[in-house]
Amino acid sequence: MSRVYNFSAGPAVLPEEVLKEAADEMLDYKGSGMSVMEMSHRSKVYDGIIKEAEADLRELMNIPDNYKVLFLQGGASQQFAMIPMNLMKNRKAAYIVTGQWAKKAYQEAKIYGDAVEVASSADKTFSYIPDCSDLPISPDADYVYICENNTIYGTKYKTLPNTKGKTLVADVSSCFLSEPVDVSKYGIIYGGVQKNIGPAGMVIVIIREDLITEDVLPGTPTMLTYKTHADAGSLYNTPNAYCIYVCGKVFKWLKAMGGLEEMKKRNEEKAKILYDYLDQSKMFHGTVVAEDRSLMNVPFVTGDKDMDAKFVKEATAAGLVNLKGHRTVGGMRASIYNAMPKEGVEALVAFMKKFEEENA
Ligand SMILES: *Cc1c(COP(=O)(O)O)cnc(C)c1O
Numbered sequence: 001m002s003r004v005y006n007f008s009a010g011p012a013v014l015p016e017e018v019l020k021e022a023a024d025e026m027l028d029y030k031g032s033g034m035s036v037m038e039m040s041h042r043s044k045v046y047d048g049i050i051k052e053a054e055a056d057l058r059e060l061m062n063i064p065d066n067y068k069v070l071f072l073q074g075g076a077s078q079q080f081a082m083i084p085m086n087l088m089k090n091r092k093a094a095y096i097v098t099g100q101w102a103k104k105a106y107q108e109a110k111i112y113g114d115a116v117e118v119a120s121s122a123d124k125t126f127s128y129i130p131d132c133s134d135l136p137i138s139p140d141a142d143y144v145y146i147c148e149n150n151t152i153y154g155t156k157y158k159t160l161p162n163t164k165g166k167t168l169v170a171d172v173s174s175c176f177l178s179e180p181v182d183v184s185k186y187g188i189i190y191g192g193v194q195k196n197i198g199p200a201g202m203v204i205v206i207i208r209e210d211l212i213t214e215d216v217l218p219g220t221p222t223m224l225t226y227k228t229h230a231d232a233g234s235l236y237n238t239p240n241a242y243c244i245y246v247c248g249k250v251f252k253w254l255k256a257m258g259g260l261e262e263m264k265k266r267n268e269e270k271a272k273i274l275y276d277y278l279d280q281s282k283m284f285h286g287t288v289v290a291e292d293r294s295l296m297n298v299p300f301v302t303g304d305k306d307m308d309a310k311f312v313k314e315a316t317a318a319g320l321v322n323l324k325g326h327r328t329v330g331g332m333r334a335s336i337y338n339a340m341p342k343e344g345v346e347a348l349v350a351f352m353k354k355f356e357e358e359n360a
Pocket of ligand 1: 010074075076077078101147149150151171172173174192193195201
């Protein structure tokens with residue numbers, strides 16, 4: 001067996017300990033005589049798995065009692081519609097557009113009501129987070145929407161926007177559990193789990209209880225109503241049972257590592273190794289303003305397309321894989337999520353140094 005350092009933006013690297021445990025339990029989960037994949041989601045054994053996963057997540061994020069945790073399908077993208085369908089009572093919402101995922105959410109919301117772009121960083125190819133201290137938010141806006149970490153462009157909000165008292169809704173797909181958050185500042189925090197938590201195909205929605213109502217837009221399907229899933233403890237229909245099981249293992253892994261304070265420390269350390277190198281390199285350059293840099297997704301370029309391609313090719317051959325930048329941005333991107341060990345980032349920087357010397 002040979003494992004690579006996988007810098008994929010998602011689906012992405014998972015902790016090796018978690019993969020090994022899942023492998024050990026594949027044929028017989030704790031004496032049940034079957035795999036979790038083969039188990040009824042209504043069984044007693046599975047009930048233990050989903051309840052424990054939720055309890056561990058609540059502990060990790062310190063989620064207040066007046067928030068529900070939902071394990072839903074449809075990925076993060078399904079939330080682009082589900083949020084306006086459930087929250088747009090006045091059919092008005094403010095969107096801050098800091099990249100492609102925020103833009104997709106904004107465009108989807110326009111189907112359901114008056115989604116207003118109150119700020120954008122499109123003018124400089126999303127290389128920064130706009131000033132959000134005094135935005136033109138309508139007094140009757142139902143919520144303010146952000147994408148907190150921009151997976152493609154590599155920017156992250158260091159302070160949350162001033163929502164002028166409106167409910168904050170945040171897509172945290174690519175920074176989920178990377179550092180502590182104050183859940184009480186949000187109405188909804190949600191993210192696809194395939195970036196920083198588990199296998200693809202699920203979204204976790206943390207939602208304040210008062211936002212879960214029957215008063216949704218006319219025509220909203222039962223499956224796209226938060227109340228359906230909140231009332232049923234995410235078991236209205238068959239959930240992504242195996243994914244929830246793996247996520248639960250990652251929550252335990254995070255707890256054993258020391259929780260989110262410790263992850264923040266480790267993530268800062270890892271990102272610093274890469275950013276420090278980029279800041280002094282004559283060949284490689286980061287693409288976003290320093291103060292808005294993400295700890296999770298680090299895009300960089302040489303400024304020469306052929307050199308970029310050569311780098312990606314040689315890095316792949318050296319076991320440093322999935323470094324090609326997003327198709328819309330070009331260059332390279334290293335995603336260094338929780339499960340990427342410090343050794344992986346050190347190996348990447350050592351390889352970049354060598355490449356720079358050889359191609360100077
Ligand atoms: C990957 C990603 C999405 C889309 O996730 P899906 O689960 O594929 O729908 C949405 N938002 C952000 C910030 C992402 O990184």
